[in-house]
Amino acid sequence: MQWPRSACRAYRQYKREACVGVVSSLDLVIVTGLSGAGKTKAMGYLEDLGYYAMDNLPISLMSQFLDLASQTDGRISKIAVALDVRSSGFKTQFHSMLQRLRARDIHPRVIFLEASSRVLVNRFSETRRRHPLPGSTVSESIRNERGLLAEVRELSSVIIDTTDLTVSELKDRVREAILGSQESQTLTINIVSFGYKNGLPIDLDLLFDVRFLPNPYYNGDLVHRTGFDRGVILYVLHEPYAQQFFARLADFVDFVLPHYQEEGKSYLTIGIGCTGGRHRSVVIANMLYHHLKPRAKVVHVFHRDLQK
Incomplete structure (x- = not known):
């Protein structure tokens, strides 16, 4: 027996609305910014705040990841995702990803971390890690990354400059971004x-x-x-x-x-x-x-x- 077209349309709409209704209850935080600016520390602190943390998730998998989270009967309702230039198509897909999320009634808070080039060079020198972007020098890689992230920075909800911040001060800034300055973390x-x-x-x-x-x-x-x-x-x-x-x-x-x-x-x-x-x-x-x-x-x- 075939369903009438109107019934099929209604059923598809019901499935879309049901899906949106479930996923929209998720509290999503996206952490991005310059390499070496403190994303790993910020993600660790978000875990302390009760967020399920996912680092370097490919942007193309964001929707599927949120769908899976919505099927955990509320066990995963707070999610923090770190996105940066290592993700394929990061620069070109970031804006469209936000649009798709908002179409599903998901309004993520985007935290952008940055620091002065001098401090970033020192941090890479201290850790002896390679910059994820190619360049003849670390300074050139940092300049290239700033250019790639310029639009992402403009789309961010909160921008945190970690140049002169201690680890404790970075925690305070992340906490304020998530909970508000008048809220305190549960101890x-x-x-x-x-x-x-x-x-x-x-x-x-x-x-x-x-x-x-x-x-x-x-x-x-x-x-x-x-x-x-x-x-x-x-x-x-x-x-x-x-x-x-x-x-x-x-x-x-x-x-x-x-x-x-x-x-x-x-x-x-x-x-x-x-x-x-x-x-x-x-x-x-x-x-x-x-x-x-x-x-x-x-x-x-x-x-x-x-x-x-």
């Missing part, structure tokens, strides 16, 4: 309790030793219990100095967190250690977790040695 806080006798965790940013607190290990009724037990909690905290310690610990962490966030840190791991990792450190780690939970967007607590 994931991991609290880890552990026992010193089993060794230090290797990825700690802050470390607090609570071995000076009353030790339930020497109480026959509590030795086989853990820091989740009410009796253990009361034992650890029954001295006034224990409660004073936690109040000062909470104040300190509250003070430093916004400064870590302003610095662009993505993860902060706080270690709480006692001798065995089953009593005192567990009590304090849980208390710190409940203190931070209403204040932080993402906070987790792990008890490394609880079962040892």
Whole structure:
């Protein structure tokens, strides 16, 4: 049975609209610019912001790549793609690619990175890498690339000159371009309790030793219990100095967190250690977790040695 032409047209239109509806929910950032201007570092920071990063994707594959991303049931909704002169047809296809994306209701933010020729020459000299464009000298290759990217630069949403920027300052500029100057990056806080006798965790940013607190290990009724037990909690905290310690610990962490966030840190791991990792450190780690939970967007607590 053949469908009427009008029904076929309606079905094709439905498929197009359905496809556009799915893909348009993607948050797409395109990073481009001069070689050596910091695209790799910018892409790494976008990964920290939760973007799925794809480096040097051929422009001709952009549509297919976004179609595949739209079929992940929302698991990939934020995408960062680095495009530069290494991609075949970059100069001639960039403008038409943007037009095709906008026709599908995708409005990417284009971040263009550049730097002075002097700084770029120094960076290539320090890394001893070849410039992707041919030229008798690195300076000539840089001049050629500037000419090729002139139109792309004009089409960009944000232009960042990295000549005098530190890595931290580049992160700040990328964050502002993505989140806005008033937004801050989500800082994931991991609290880890552990026992010193089993060794230090290797990825700690802050470390607090609570071995000076009353030790339930020497109480026959509590030795086989853990820091989740009410009796253990009361034992650890029954001295006034224990409660004073936690109040000062909470104040300190509250003070430093916004400064870590302003610095662009993505993860902060706080270690709480006692001798065995089953009593005192567990009590304090849980208390710190409940203190931070209403204040932080993402906070987790792990008890490394609880079962040892």
